């Protein structure tokens with residue numbers, strides 16, 4: 659496994675794979691890797707010849723007062739984990755390498771599907787994601803790119819971006835990896851105190867209860883309100899509890915497949931989760 663920190667170095671490392679037309683898989687991450695990230699790498703290994711994992715804490719997707727400075731940077735530990743799952747190349751550029759050369763005058767904004775959910779509470783976040791992912795796609799030029807359904811709205815934004823801008827690659831979505839108690843794995847879980855970590859799986863428990871309640875015919879508005887109330891009772895500050903069609907459009911018909919979304923803060927840690935509900939009627 660190689661680690662490259664410059665665009666030039668990465669291009670040189672990938673040159674043999676490109677000339678021999680090997681399939682290149684790409685997994686963008688911000689590091690502090692866990693089993694969720696490693697599952698993306700394993701999915702990439704299954705269908706690609708060469709797998710590149712980027713580790714880059716992207717400053718322009720963090721808002722003022724968010725955790726850019728404190729975000730865990732654990733490159734050595736990440737490298738060991740990636741070597742174990744057969745990653746071929748780590749791309750770990752500096753902020754200077756990604757943004758330093760020229761002042762950036764281009765922004766990329768995916769409209770509509772970024773207007774609500776995390777887009778509403780994190781203004782500019784998805785623009786920052788769209789810019790960095792487009793830059794990384796152009797640098798790596800992969801055949802396949804792998805993203806987690808944990809960040810469901812992000813995955814939708816990237817699919818839209820790839821379609822709208824004719825970026826020549828296929829986006830693969832990978833299901834959420836959870837801890838044994840149901841908490842969706844996230845680098846931000848490390849911020850939780852012992853007490854908060856015990857409360858955190860409530861999000862998933864309530865999503866599963868909501869699924870059962872909807873199956874029994876309870877009204878969606880009531881089910882969503884209950885999640886909010888119960889999260890507040892165990893100490894969360896709820897950002898949103900929403901339901902959307904799988905394409906993120908508003909629900910039109912109640913008995914169609916839908917996705918439940920939760921974002922809530924425990925102390926200063928913002929957690930997100932979602933659950934896809936397939937109505938089998």
Ligand code: AMP
Pocket residue numbers: 686687688689694695697698804805806807808809832833834835836842843844845
């Ligand atoms: P991050 O490092 O948080 O930017 O995440 C990098 C990639 O890993 C994104 O595509 C995330 O959606 C994905 N990811 C993070 N946590 C999980 C998880 N628990 N299950 C599946 N994918 C995940």
